[in-house]
Amino acid sequence: MGKGMEHRAGSVMVVGGGIAGVQAALDLTELGYYVYLVEKAAVVGGVMAQLDKTFPTNDCSL
Amino acid sequence: MLTNTDLLALDGKPGDFTVKVRQRPRYIDADACTACGLCTQYCPKHHLDPYNEGLSLTRPIHIDYAQAVPATYYIDPSSCLYLQHETCQICVPVCQSHAINFEQQPEELELNVGAVILSPGFGKISEETLKKFSYGKHPDIVTSVEFERMTTASGPFLGEVKCFSDGRHPGRIAFIQCVGSRDLGCDNGYCSSVCCMYAIKEAMVAREHDPEVEITIFYMDIRTQGKEFDKARQRAESIGIRFVRAKVGDITPWRNQLQLTYSTFAGTHEFEPFDMVVLSVGLESPRDASGISDITGIELNKYNFAKSDTFNPLTTNREGVVVAGAFQGPKDIPESVTQASAAAGLAAGLLKKQRGQGIVHKDYPQEKSDTDEPRIGVFVCHCGINISSVVDVHKVENSVENMEGVVYHTDSLYSCSQDAVETLKKTIIEHNLNRVVIAACSPRTHEPLFQETLKDAGLNPCLVEMVNIRDQCSWVHAGEPEAATDKSQDLVRMAVAKARKLKPLPEQTVPVTERALIIGGGIAGMIVALSLADQGYESVLLEKGKTLGGNLGLLNHTLSSNETATHLKKLVVRVKKNKKIDVLTQAEIVHSSGFIGNFSSVVAAGTGKTKKEHTVDHGVIVLATGGHAHRPDGYLLEESSRVITQQELEKRLAGRAKNRAPDSVIMIQCAGSRGDDLKYCSKICCNHAVKNALQIKKINPDSQVIVLYRDMRTYGYAEDSYREARLKGVVFIPYDLEQKPQVYEKGRRLHVQFFDSLMQEEMDMTPDLVALSVGIVPDGTEDLSKLLKAPLTDDKFFLEAHVKLRPVELPVDGVYVCGLAHGPKPLDETIAQAQAAAAKAAIPLVKGSVSVDPIVSSVDEETCIGCSLCVNLCPFGAIEMIKVGKRRKARTISASCKACGICASHCPTFAISMGGFTNEQITSQIEAFGRATEKETAEV
Structure with a gap:
């Protein structure tokens, strides 16, 4: 990504790269849009990446 | 993907926003880093690992976890020796791909976007609140997030649970619920909705690691209101996890243990020692919520989460900015994923005209023909x-x-x-x-x-x-x-x-018919139709009744909105006026065939002489068939005019009758639910009871309202209404399934007999009215399940493809579900789920074609004897019989085939082979294995 103004028609910005942000970004690309996923941490994944297993099925869901 | 990036400013209008962001440096060139990990090994400085909640040490130069995306290491400037003190730099020569670059500077970028989705997640409960539970005073008091890292097999202790004080395995663990939730002391009046479930999960995982450990969960109400959640609680109870309804007053160190003081609902005080105490912390609004609000101009509610309303759960006051996930209100993963899809759909609806313009298409070189000898x-x-x-x-x-x-x-x-x-x-x-x-x-x-x-x-x-x-x-x-x-x-x-x-x-690739068939004209079905129309797609909306509206037509108001009827009316008008929506009332689906992208269904609409059959070609199906109130036996519901359902009570309260809010009312929760006739929790009945109780108090403040309940599940912001009801004098008394309230008539009086667990005595009261909170049963799912080969849960709701990651898709491709057909849920969740189903259903329509995985079964017509064994065995309906000349032959419908191989393994004439796993290929593998074995045997 270069400096300065980026211009892409029909793009969407998603702020926050947790499970909700990542899912929204994936769905948007499938729906035909360019997505900027903006995350304040160094990795995406959010809190869900800290979880061992998830309810109600107690699997890892990764 | 922009990581390490902060949002600075948002200007402009929907379709044309200008966003300013600042990207902080990683100090490592992402393209060059191979994630080999050498730099972390050499870095001399220790750094508490925030990913492991500070339970372990890492180095300033590190990666959070091996599967992290982007898979690039980064340097935390707060503890790096060079960035703090201009020394060290040992990592620079160590890195063999020369990826480390201390020259990197923060970069500001300006982006042009059409819409914004805010999903910043949630924040942590403050230290101050945790201190009230003695957190920090003793090392064996931990938060549930720390405990989660402890039980994780890949975590800092490889899944071993041990006390921090002396490293022993805890024999007794206590979970304390509602830490930082349902607590006005820390300004979090709401229920965080997820802690009961995760506590149960963590307790069960801890038991897996150590079957000897005794676990007690101290709670006020167990709120396992989600789909299939009660079953998890039952599993936990069956393996011996103890649930105690009590308020924990104090945690004090005692010898090498922790002494818990708690008071039960029956009024007794107890003391009990534990080795470890886990605080089930709630979800707070994100720490930078007000910053986000300042930058984007969206309003927050009193708890600093994004403000939303029941009918538009994801839209904000700023057009073009939508929210999703825990920022919209505390919620679990399936619901966050659902909202994310819904938000994507809303953004897509907003930018319909620009669709596809931003996508980068990848070109591949021409495939070489395969004629040469294998190289x-x-x-x-x-x-x-x-x-x-x-x-x-x-x-x-x-x-x-x-x-x-x-x-x-x-x-x-x-x-x-x-x-x-x-x-x-x-x-x-x-x-x-x-x-x-x-x-x-x-x-x-x-x-x-x-x-x-x-x-x-x-x-x-x-x-x-x-x-x-x-x-x-x-x-x-x-x-x-x-x-x-x-x-x-x-x-x-x-x-x-x-x-x-x-x-x-x-x-x-198979082309797609750009039309959806939506079954069910309630709120869910109508929202799906409108969302698809917003995105530019046609749909046929089937309603089995005479009018649109479904259960919403039976509601007068919700806990947070008084305009149910007006909203419904507006919605029906919008659906009817929309040229892209074809509404068929008194309509039912008779037959359906085909596969994703290419379904063909026969629909019967109208009654008597006007009844007509239509054939509809469509690319996707959305099931929004809804549900209805269950009418349980044993509560005189059918026998006595003074026993009514909450729905009937709501209607009565909205009327003008003089005695509509009588002087004494008893409400019975879970009548026919949660192990009574229905095994599950219907999620909305507690809210419904609180809503009606408040309404009674509004009309007749002197009325005595008693709510007999098992767990009050007023999760999320509904907790506020529950508190309001208690303040207004509504009495809530818990009961057990073993001691259900008995309703009977004696003479002209209606009696309710129950055990008052607060006073510890049998009660017999003669109320004017009994309102039953009955559950929800799905409508017609069994017939549709057979028709579409879509599986159901034990409770007859549709089973989603993946509970957490694909909550609105069914295992059958091209079929989606939302609303009560998926599971009981309130209005706002239904609307978000319908929007999500519409977004997911739009994906194949947008693509215009579906690509088929090349590994599918294929039938050799020469060898096929037309026995149709495979047709009957295929679990996906992916094989059909066709006529070739005068003979019947099987043929695979590639788009429906999931490559499970059942057909190939059962074909009596070996006519079916699986692409990529042909008999010839597998035989040659086995032979290759055999050759070496023979050789080895010979050598011996």
């Missing part, structure tokens, strides 16, 4: 030291030297790294390879990457064969390096044999 290349991966620490990689690599067809072999440190993939591509072209064997890790995770590489190199993606010498050799035989190396050689030899027989398989 096989074998690539053996070290996987860092994952494989090579056990398996002798060079021996494995050299073992292929003289094998038939092998023209090239090499090894690689990480076959999947970006540079290795590029080398693979060049090697394929340079050596004119036409078959590739990769001995590395699991094809489940990495086959798509290598298939993509083959495509880039002009080969058919099906010409790669992967051998999993990591999971199947170095991991499982870690203690026997020689045997692991032998096995690797066997597997590679077998793969080479198979590779010689590999055939290119065509990638098929």
Whole structure:
């Protein structure tokens, strides 16, 4: 990504790269849009990446 | 993807926003970093690992976890010796790919976007609140997030639960619920909705690690209101996890344990020692919520979450900005995922005209024709030291030297790294390879990457064969390096044999009919139709009744909105006026055939003489069939006019009758639910009871309202209304399933007999009215399940493809579900789910064609005897019988085939083969294995 103004028609910005942000970004690309996923941490994944297993099925869901 | 990035400003209008962001430096060049980890080994400074909640140490230069995306290390400037003190820099020469760059500066970017989705998640409960529970005073009091990291097998203690004080295994663990939730003391009046479930999960996981551990969960109400959640609680109880309804007053260190003081609902005070105390912390609004609000101009509610309303749960006061996930209100993963899809759909609806303009299309070189003799290349991966620490990689690599067809072999440190993939591509072209064997890790995770590489190199993606010498050799035989190396050689030899027989398989695409069939004209179905219309797609909306509206028509108001009727009316008008929506009332689906993108259904609409059958061609199906109130036996519901349901009570309260809010009312929760007739919790009944109780108090403040309940599940913000009801004098008394309230008539009086667990005595009261909170049962799911081959849960709701990650899709491709047909849920959740289903359903419509995985079954017409055994066995309805000349033959519907192989394994004449797994290929693999075994036997 270069400096300065980026211009892409029909793009969407998603702020926050947790499970909700990542899912929204994936769905948007499938729906035909360019997505900027903006995350304040160094990795995406959010809190869900800290979880061992998830309810109600107690699997890892990764 | 912009990580390490902060949002600075948002200007402009929907369709044309200008966003300013600042990207903080990683100090590592992402393109050059191979994530080898050498830098972390050499870095001399310790750094508390926030990913492990500070339970372990890492270094300033690190990666959070091995699977992190982006898979690039980064330097935390707060503790790096160079960035703080301009010393050290030991990492710079260590890095072999010269990726470390301390010259990097923060970069400001300006982006032009059409819409914004805010999903910043949630924040942590403050230290101050935790201190009230003695957190910090004793090392064995931990938060549930810390406990989660402790129980994680890949966490800092490899899943071993131990006390921080002395390292012993705790014999007794206590969970304390509602820490930082349902607590006005910390300004969090709401219920965080997820803690009961995660506490149960963590308790069960802890038991898996140590079956001896005794676990007690101290709670006020167990709120397992989600789909299938009650079953998890029952499982927990059945393995001996103890649930105690009590308020914990104090936690004090006592000898080497922690003494808990708690008061039960019956009014007794108890003391009990535990080895470890876990605080089930709630979800708070994100720490920078007000910052986000300042930048984007969206309003927050009183708890600092995004403000939303029931009918538009995801839209904000700023047009073009939508919210999703826990920022919209505390919620669990399935609901966050649902909202995310819904938000994506809303953004897509907003930017309909610009769709597809921003997408970068990738071009592949023309595929080479497959006429030459096999030229096989074998690539053996070290996987860092994952494989090579056990398996002798060079021996494995050299073992292929003289094998038939092998023209090239090499090894690689990480076959999947970006540079290795590029080398693979060049090697394929340079050596004119036409078959590739990769001995590395699991094809489940990495086959798509290598298939993509083959495509880039002009080969058919099906010409790669992967051998999993990591999971199947170095991991499982870690203690026997020689045997692991032998096995690797066997597997590679077998793969080479198979590779010689590999055939290119065509990638098929099938065009899509750009129309949806929506079954059910309630709120969910109408929202789906409108969302699809917003995105530019037609739909046919079937309603079995005479009018649109469904259950919403029966509601007068909700806990947060008084305008149910007006909203419904507006919605119906919008649906009817919309040219893209074709409404058929008194309509039912009679027959449906086809597959994703190409369904054809017969619909009967109208009654009597006007009844007509229509054939509808459509690409997707959305099931929004709804549900209705269950009418349980045993509560005199049908026998007495003074026993009514909450729904009937709501209608009565909205009327004008003088005595509509009588002087004494008893409400019975879970009448017929949660193990009574219905096994599940219907999620909305507690809210419904609180809503009606408040309404009664509004009309007749002197009325005595008693609510008999098992757990009040007023989760989320509804907790505020529950509190309000208590303040207004509504009495809430818990009961057990074993001691259900009895309703009977004696003379002219209506009696309710129940055990008052607060006063500890049997009560017999004679109320004017009894309102039953009855559950919800789904409508017509069994017939549709048979028709569409879509599975149901035990409770007859549709079963989603994946509970958490694909909550609105069914296992049958092209079929989606929302609303009560998926499970009981309130209005706002139904609306968000309908929007999500519409977004998901739009995906195949947007693509215009569906691509079919090349690995599908195919029938050889010559050998097929037309017995149709395969048709009956196929679980996906993916095989049909056709007439070829005068004979019946089976044919695979490629788009529906899931490549399970059941048909091929049962075909009596071996007429069916699976692409990529043909009999010939598998036989050659077995023969290759056998050859070595014979040789070994001969040697012995």
